[in-house]
Structure formats: structure tokens, C-alpha cells
Amino acid sequence: MQLLSQLKIGQQAVIAAIEAEETLFHRLSALGFRVGKPLSIIRRANFNGPLQVRLGTTDVILRSTEAARIRINTQSD
């Protein structure tokens, strides 16, 4: 198990847990972040900028601080 913020570009993973307070949790789940959903990282911005994450039909950008609240399982685990 690792954090979404550590996932490599192009690698597939499945959400294992979301560790966020209620506000952030609501926001994430409304955008499609739910346990068991597959996702991948499309790109990262320079200088430790935000990540572009693809979940199903939706692309979302979020900062690595928020991405560090999401635990994931990669296929190899």
C-alpha cells in the first residue's frame, strides 16, 4: 500500500482508503474518489506542482498534499 502522491506517471492503481476530514472527503467523493475505484496519474506540474489524476471518465487536478491523504494499491502489491 502506498500514497497516491507517490504513484508513478502512467501506473494503474486502485483506491484503498481516503483519510480526510469531512469537508475534503465530501469533495473527493463528489469528484469520484471512492474506495475500490481504479485511477492513474497522467502528469505532474513542475516544481512540485499539482497532479493530474484520471478516474474513469473524469480528469481531476489536485495538490500532492491532498493526494497524500489517499492510500492506493498498485497491481504489483
Add this chain to the structure above:
Amino acid sequence: MKRIALLGMPNTGKSTLFNRISGASARVGNWPGITVDLLSAKILIGGHIAELIDLPGIYDLHGFSEDEQVVRHFLTNNPVDLVIILLNSSQIDRQLSLVLQIKKLQLPSVLALNMADEAKQTGITIDTESLAKALQMPVMQMSAKYGDGLPKALQAATKIINQNQPASDPQVISRLLQEDNQIEQEMDALIQYHVQIPTTLSDNTTDKIDKILLHKWFGLPIFFAAMFVLFQFIFTVGKPLQDGLAWILHLLRINILAPLFVSSPSWLSGLMLDGVYNGVSTVAAFVPIIVLFFLVMAMVEDSGYLSRAAFLMDALMAKMGLDGRGFVMMLMGFGCNVPALMGTRIMRSRPMRLLTMLVIPFSLCSARLQVFIFMITALFTAKQAPLILFSLYVMSFLTMFLTAIFFQGQYKNSEPFILELPPYRFPTLRQIVLRGWQEVKHFLIRASKFIVIGVVLVWTLTNFPSNVPPASIGTFAGQIGVLFAPVLDPLGIDSQLAIALIFGFVAKEIVLGALAVIYGLQGDALMAQMATQIDWVQAMSFMLFTLIYTPCLSTIATLKNESKSSAFMWLSIAWSLGLAWIVSFVFYQGARWLGF
């Protein structure tokens, strides 16, 4: 009267649909229980006059963002006869949750699946009939952009309205909202049985464009180049229009208004022509640029590129307590601060919005540029000129960064930066024009009120008492200039320049006119006269003060309107005045101390 609410997630084309149904008849209204303005329009549906309300785009009825609270408060304070729910067909797997939440509230609803064309391209097929049965509400696919499927959706809406069911009971809604249910499971089941989604999306045009526009190293340069071209476009096209309009307004004054006031007392004609008419026409001449600005921005925003700019700039902006979207607004401010302030509406967190609004007035707008070019031409050689202008732009950025860093503790951003990245879309002309027109209308209503009061005040100050020459030291304005002398003398700003600064408080466009009145000269003669009266250190100090202090009354009015707080408006005025004074003081005294 029946009441219909339009509801959906952000980026689903809700405003497009609203504009399509209502035409351009929308107005801003206040509603019980909420503090923000909502757009609404009266429409005729099935022999009833109904009020259509455009609710803010939300992800979740139970969320905690400002918009989500607005929608909740609206529904728990206002009876509703019908809810039109708009979803993006190609994201139905995620967005269906909102439909189920509305359904739980037992509100009569119609589900419109927008962007049917996009869904088709990506290979998503939705069985609307079986979905309608399962949801127990009419389900229609449509395209708000092109209008396909809209008549059918309106028919379904009419049918429900004609049943004349009692409107929703706000108290019942309030109770039901508290009962959160197992919506997720239900959603998954519905998707599984009624929708087919291919595992990989077949349309990847957006991906291809993003490979270039969001490139690790080329992304930002491309973005800056694109912005530069857009500004260039706005001002190359807008400037001749502005000059043309100013010329027409001038002709109107000479040929129609002046003869009209020829027999009235001189104070009345002075007030009406030199005061009200001059002030209003100065603002009116800026309308073409404002219109163009909004048209271009509406295009950029609807295309999906703004979210990309936010992605590219976020890392730097985060260090100043702002986020990627704030940077886009700062850039907009270089054209005009007013639309940039209005643009902060896309931010959902209030502290971040306020911090961005505090920063924007330091953008060196086109009106200030006009003053600087005049002063620089008068007092510097052609070789020095570009360097001086460039240093003023650098100063503009520095004051913005300083302000953000200084106040980021006060306006702690509580909201995480999570944004949806929509696919690139080509906005239609109709969409752009309607959007642009609404913004322009609001700007004119606000600006006109403020400007008329402002110019009347300034005219009075510079023309009374009437036994001394206008704008001289003997007038009230001159007296105020003398009064401010102890404060402005240490900056090298004499009482004549001080009067120009007071004029500049209304609008920077008036500064040049004011200088012309004060010195009684125009054009080259004015430049030559000023070069003998002040030296370059004084001129630079004056320009720094002009750059940093409050941009204009329209900006202040917009600040107050958008923040809905007088205290915030006063904070912005006080901070910019204070900062302007300190910067000019340090510069002027420093330069003098160094022997210049």
C-alpha cells in the same frame, strides 16, 4: 407563479441551458435564506408563467462549499414546483449521485443528460427509457450548446407543471436533507444495469492537445504567449473603437448638448457638461474594450484552458497563499482591474477569493499605462523610456506578491485545491455573446452610479469658491492639496500634482485631463512645462504613487459589491494608500539622499 430550479454539477453546461431557455431576459435577484444573487428569468411554460432559477453548480447536496450551502438554503426556504437536473452524459457514472439526492427529497424532477454528442463520441450509450423507469422521472438526452433535444425536455417539464401538484414544502425538504442515505450503492446498481462505458475512452483529442499545452517545459511559455496575443488582440481592436466612441461623444457634446445648455446658468452647464457628461463619457469610451475583454475571457473560460493555466501556475502561487486560478485573474487585471475582480467568482473559498481581490488592484491596468507613457515621454529620454516602463511593471508584480505574502496569514485558505479538468470544448458564438453581454450590463449599471457621484464631487471641489480660477490653489481642491502638503511633500509631490492625484482617485483616465486643466496647457506644451516644473525623481515618485494607490472608483465599487463588505473595501483602500506612500517615500528620500 410556478417556480422551476435548474440544478447540476459545475461544467455541465447549466448556464448555457439557462441562457438558451431564457434568452437574454435574465435578471439578478435576491432570495430568502441566501446572501448571494442568483440569476432568474420569467418563462412561459404550458400556459403558466414560471420563474426559472439558475442555481450554482454543485457536486453534492451535502457538501460544505459556499455554493452547496446556497443550494441547500434555497431549497429549504423557497417552495419549488419542478427541478430540472442537468448532467454531463459522459460523466454519468459519477454525476448520477446528485440525481439520487434530489430524488430522495421527493421533488418533482426532469433529468436532462447534456452533451449527448460528447458521450456518443466516447462510446457511452445510455438507455434513457429504462433509466427513466428506474428513476421514476423523465430522462432526456440533449445538447444545450446546439439546442438538440431541448423541445423534448421542455415538453416533459410542461407535463409536470400542468399536473399542478402542490409545490415542495421547504420544511419537509429540510427534514429529508438530514437523512443521508445509501446513495452510492444504488448509484452503482443503476450504472451497472442501464449504462455501458468502454474501459478506455476512444476520444483522445483532449489528451493530444494537453501533451503540448501542459508540457513540462513548453506549457508555461505557450501560456504566456497565448495571453500576450489575446491582450494584443483586445487592445489593437479595442483602441480604435474607443477613440471612435470618444470622438462621437465629443461631437455629441459640441453639437447637441452645448447649444442645449447655452442659455442655462454657467454653474449648471459647467456641472452637467464638464462634470457629469465628461465623467460619464470617459467611462463610456471604455465600454468597447470591456466588451471585447469579456468576449475573449468568456471564450477562454468556456474552452477549458483556464483550468490548465491554473495547473501550470499553481506551484508558484501556492507559496503566496493563492492558487493557480488567482494568477489568471492577476493577468486579467493588466487589462482592467474591474473584470478581473469579477472573475474571482470562480473561486469557491471566500478567504482565497478575498486575498486574490486584495492583490488584483496592483495590476498595472491600461488606464494607468496611459498616464505613465505621458509622464515618461515628458521627463525621460527615448533610450531610458522602455526601461522605466519595464521597472513599473516589475514594481506592479512585486507589490502584488508582497501583498499576498503579507496577508496570507489573515486569509488562510481552508479549501483544498482540487479542480476538475474538463475536456477542451469549442464555445459557440451565441454562448460567448450572451455571457459577455450579461457581464457588460452589470458593469455598466454599477459603474454609472459611482462615476456620476464621483465626477460631480470632483467638479464641485475644483470650481468652488467661484471667485478663483478653476482647479487653482484657491478652490476647495486646491485647499485639500495644501492640506495634504505635509503628507505629500516628503514624496516630492507638489500641490498641483496632488490635485491630479485627487482626480485620479475617481479614474486614472482623468489624471491627464486634470493636469491639462491645472497647468492650462495641452499636449507638447504641457509636457515641456512639466519638465521645467518637476525633475525625474519627483516624476518617478508620482508614478509609483499612481501605480500603487487605489486604481479608480469603479474598482472600489466592484470590490465592495463582490466582497459584500464595506470593511474589506476600506482595508483595500487603506493598505494601497499606505503602501503607495511608503514606497514613494523610500524612493524619493533615497534618491535625494544619494544625491539625485
